[in-house]
Amino acid sequence: MISINDLSKRFRRAEVLRGINLTISRGERIALIGANGAGKTTLIRCLLGEYTHDGIVTIDGKSPRHAREDVLAHVGFVPQLPPPLKMPVSQLMKFAADLCGSRVSAMRDVAARLGLDTERVTSQPFVKLSGGQKQKLLISVALGRNADLLILDEPAANLDPEARHHLFQLLAERQEHAVMLISSHRLDEVASLVNRVVELDQGLVTLDDKVADAVDMASTLQCKVQLSRDEPAFAKAISEWGFEQEGLSWRGKVAAPDRLRFLGVLSRYAGVLAAIEMRENGR
Template identity: 35%
Template sequence: MSLELTNGAHLFLGRNGAGKTTLMRVLAGAVRPSAGEVRLNGGPVSAAPTSGRPTLRRIGWLPQAFGFPPRMKVEEFVAYAAWLKEIPPRLVPERTRAVLELVDLTERARQPLKSLSGGQLRRAGLAAALVADPDVLILDEPTAGLDPEQRDTFHDLIRHVREEKVVVVATHLLEDVDALAEHIVIIDKGAVRWTGTVEDLIRHGGGESGIGALRNGFQALIGQRP
């Protein structure tokens, strides 16, 4: 697999079990690749304790499922993420306030995480991923399990940040592709099967617009009949 990603939204589309989460973990530096390397602005992204540490600070990662102390307040959770990224303590309160405002959780800042809805909790995770102002934002199935209104809210947030960052989204939802994608990478059985734009994928699906055409194009490219 050889890919070069620039600013904008890159959606990695694949069925459950296609290898998307493993790839996101490699890109985020959580695990080492079995071969090859991942580099950001020339520096290595590595799970090793020291070699990739400076580069890892430039990556924000929102896993599909993330653990949290349920009694921890929202602002404490985000501030802790800032501490992990080694943000100077004097800057942490300002950064925390800024990202909570961005994700519309200012009024929830002093509430415990356990009191949040699923969509609010996902937005708190996004705030934690953004608090260090990363160059790369990696989101693993960020809208899975959200209702349509929550999904639309999350799409708006991603559209807001994608202009200045490399945003990598792993998803199995064609609604995410339709709403966000500037560049699509189809993953199947751990390998890249195809890369292109939404328009390219629609052409593979018969040329008509909409989710149906995206689905037909996706199924054609991975060898399934629509």
């Protein structure tokens, strides 16, 4: 579906991409990783047709630069940083729906699954929304269309654990039919979502490896955490995941793709952890 041949991009004296070659097929979920400045965002902008460049980039045989309207009609994009749009939420959703031939109602349905009631913010300027609301709305615009290619730049940023779980479910529904390109500077943030890892460093592909589909993106883990003593800081951190306290125990659920993130939170309180139980619970 995506073909990238000898892609190079230079900004004045700085060569940001240096001869990138990649072929990506339907059903592949790519983790695009690398440090800041590695070239991830520039590669994404080339796929969106925003930059001129050397080399050839095609999506379904079309150049995103020269057939941009046709290509972008089938692309769902979630940027890392929300744009400073002053238009009201209702206008933004209508504009996006008209642009890609989708329905506002489909975007509202996605937003509702993520925990955002668009009716309550319909007249608010997008720029005035909270960080989490902006992220949920941008995801809704991207997934509320029949997109063959999803380009997601740090898609779970600013989302609470419950919203992250619903995002993973939404992605699971698309995983067989769409290409997903998920950009992150940390592999552990996206490792459970992907079946291929591409790492960039100084504008070059330094790793391109397939990984096993080990996690059902839509499944959950039933978890119990036992403490050796009461710890207020831990209580505050774990309650943000929706866990409930039973004496020195805490019970709750975690989206399966979030297990590494969750264990990272627990590791901060290793000194008071007595036991951890995690059991997969399906969908």
